[in-house]
Amino acid sequence: MTIDDAPRDALRGGPRELLRWVATGAAVSRADLSRLSGLSPSTVSQRVEALISQGLLEEAGAGRSRGGRRPRQLAVPTGGAVVGAIDLGAHHARVGTLDLSGRVVKARTLPVRIEDGPEAVLGALLAEVATLVGGAPATGDGAMAAGALRGVGIGIPGPVQHSTGRIVSPSRMPGWNGFDVAAFCAGRVDVPVIVDNDANLMALGAHRTAHSELDHAVYIKAGTGIGSGVIASGRLHRGAQGSAGDISHCRVVADPAPPCTCGNAGCLEAVASGAALVTALREQGVPVSDLTGVIRLIDDGDRQATALARQAGRAVGEILAVVVNFFNPQVVAIGGRLADCEPLLASMRATLYERCLPLATQTLLIERVAVGQDVGITGAAHLVIDHVVAAA
Numbered sequence: 001m002t003i004d005d006a007p008r009d010a011l012r013g014g015p016r017e018l019l020r021w022v023a024t025g026a027a028v029s030r031a032d033l034s035r036l037s038g039l040s041p042s043t044v045s046q047r048v049e050a051l052i053s054q055g056l057l058e059e060a061g062a063g064r065s066r067g068g069r070r071p072r073q074l075a076v077p078t079g080g081a082v083v084g085a086i087d088l089g090a091h092h093a094r095v096g097t098l099d100l101s102g103r104v105v106k107a108r109t110l111p112v113r114i115e116d117g118p119e120a121v122l123g124a125l126l127a128e129v130a131t132l133v134g135g136a137p138a139t140g141d142g143a144m145a146a147g148a149l150r151g152v153g154i155g156i157p158g159p160v161q162h163s164t165g166r167i168v169s170p171s172r173m174p175g176w177n178g179f180d181v182a183a184f185c186a187g188r189v190d191v192p193v194i195v196d197n198d199a200n201l202m203a204l205g206a207h208r209t210a211h212s213e214l215d216h217a218v219y220i221k222a223g224t225g226i227g228s229g230v231i232a233s234g235r236l237h238r239g240a241q242g243s244a245g246d247i248s249h250c251r252v253v254a255d256p257a258p259p260c261t262c263g264n265a266g267c268l269e270a271v272a273s274g275a276a277l278v279t280a281l282r283e284q285g286v287p288v289s290d291l292t293g294v295i296r297l298i299d300d301g302d303r304q305a306t307a308l309a310r311q312a313g314r315a316v317g318e319i320l321a322v323v324v325n326f327f328n329p330q331v332v333a334i335g336g337r338l339a340d341c342e343p344l345l346a347s348m349r350a351t352l353y354e355r356c357l358p359l360a361t362q363t364l365l366i367e368r369v370a371v372g373q374d375v376g377i378t379g380a381a382h383l384v385i386d387h388v389v390a391a392a
């Protein structure tokens with residue numbers, strides 16, 4: 001069981017929370033942790049010792065004395081230990097190292113040709129992680145020794161079976177179906193590797209960074225594809241297999257219903273994803289090659305592109321209205337490259353209000369994911385940190 005699977009109440013004063021209080025500066029001593037958690041000093045000491053022995057916390061000199069022995073200050077090690085993170089997209093990957101508090105140490109964006117297949121793409125990205133960690137890869141195919149690296153988190157732009165780390169029937173990822181990402185990477189790095197889909201990582205990264213006080217949240221990732229990640233009772237909700245939040249093949253009202261890569265027609269992905277907008281514009285004779293071109297047209301007020309963006313926003317709003325009525329989140333946030341597309345956002349918002357119960361929308365926050373391009377690697381790092389802390 002990972003700590004992510006524990007009920008939220010059980011996390012009060014749990015190792016992850018203790019670590020986070022120190023990382024954020026809310027606590028600098030065992031006494032602070034005892035006060036914040038309500039746990040006895042001896043329980044806090046025990047947990048702190050366990051975290052120190054795992055290299056997740058360190059003593060950082062003596063604090064100010066209040067008469068007795070000067071308390072030893074605690075800190076999250078920033079010097080050595082890092083986690084690696086990969087947020088793979090259709091055309092680019094964001095690769096980074098983050099410290100154990102989830103702060104980005106180094107990050108860069110690399111072009112990716114997803115059609116080169118999983119071995120080539122993941123091999124190159126793991127080699128990049130090794131370079132960022134500071135050690136040259138031990139072999140040409142991206143193998144690396146553990147050293148300072150505590151784990152690697154990887155986000156995949158397609159469905160991932162959570163229990164196995166295997167990719168299942170992804171769209172637009174030829175050669176990746178059934179690929180065991182976790183096993184492939186485990187053969188190349190000597191640390192835990194955790195794989196999840198990109199929308200889940202965005203949800204986790206955005207929730208931990210911007211909304212950690214909220215228990216129920218839905219994050220839509222709208223880029224080349226479209227998906228969502230769900231935070232329920234404060235933790236990432238994956239469902240039985242890992243497909244929770246995958247709204248890409250929910251059917252929306254569209255006439256004519258465009259064919260989808262899954263074999264059905266009228267799926268949200270076939271109407272409202274970046275790839276769908278590119279296809280629809282081309283069919284209307286607009287020479288656009290990628291999502292960047294579509295976004296440029298929308299920003300320039302192009303009539304056809306703007307109409308398609310509005311239609312996409314309505315489609316997202318339709319599906320989201322079902323989700324909001326059913327799940328009653330406190331916040332719905334949209335991220336990904338289409339999140340900056342104003343006509344899409346406006347019609348999504350309008351549809352959502354029109355189709356939802358007043359009780360569901362009364363205090364609902366509808367906003368953009370504010371974290372920026374590192375949100376995915378931040379989520380990936382938190383997955384790894386949770387795993388490492390739970391193991392400690």
Ligand SMILES: [Zn+2]
Pocket residue numbers: 248249260261262263264265267269270
């Ligand atoms: Zn479909």
